[in-house]
Amino acid sequence: MTHIALNAVFAKSGRFRLIAAVSTAHEARSVVLAHKPDLVLCEADVAGESGLELCGWIRLASPATMPVLLSGVNDDSLAASAISCGAAGYLLKISPPEDLIFYLYGVLAGQQIIDDRVTARSWRPSEENSLARYGLSTREREVLDEVLLGHDNRSIALRLRISIDTVKSHIKAILRKTGARDRVHVIAMALGRGRTDVLIPTGRRQSRGSVA
Structure with a gap:
């Protein structure tokens, strides 16, 4: 029933066109090869097959197609796994239609999107993650937490409750201590991998796309 709801959302927005709805990973691969859609929305489990593996296959088979994992579970570890497997986004089914459209435009704009409703435990600074060794102060960690939340x-x-200049000063210190090039790079480091393109969208875009 998800595809029926999505079709209604896309039809109402007038910004996306649903070109296919399939129930197996094999069917999804056939659609991707035949139509090269701009986006593919899939679930973590596709008729017993891994949606994460499907995302990785799509990235190789059709580089211009952006696979997005659409989940009913607010799971930060699954979100991180989806991104690391090649998904261009991890979105929640509970997102309002206007938010879903907004996020999909972020994907089309080249961003990797994690729904901002997803709890951020797995990419917050902690003693166990890759940022712990850089000696960030308590306030710098608090600022970094906010950066990671977008x-x-x-x-x-x-x-x-601090000044903007103080925020800028803390961010400069964070970049200096970690050796990160910019905010996006430090987010990738907090995620524990070398990716530099994991973003929360900050602006709305107007264009059309095709979705499978």
Whole structure:
């Protein structure tokens, strides 16, 4: 029934066209090869096969096609696994239609999107992750937490009740201590891998795309 709901969402938005709805990974592969859609939405389990493996296959078979895992589970570890397997996004079925459309435009814009409703435990700084050895102060860790949740400098300043200049100073210190090139790079380091393109979208885009 998910594809019926999605079709209604896409039809109402007028921005995406659903070109196929399939129930097996084999059918999905056939559609991808035949139509080269802009996006493919799949679940973690596709008729007993791994949706994560399907995402990885899509990346190799049709590089212009962006696979997105659409999940009914708010699971930060599954989100991280999906991204590491090649998914361009991890979105939740509970997201309002307008948010889903917004996220999909972020994917089409070249971002890797994790629904901002997903708890961020797996990419928060901790003693076990790859950022622990850099000696960040307590306040720098708090600022980094906010960065990992997708907040800009102004929002961080308001949430932590500090000035924007202080936020900028802490971010500079974080980049200096970790050796990260920029905010995106430090997010990738917090995720524990070398990727540099895991983002929470910050702006809406208007274009059309095809979805399988």
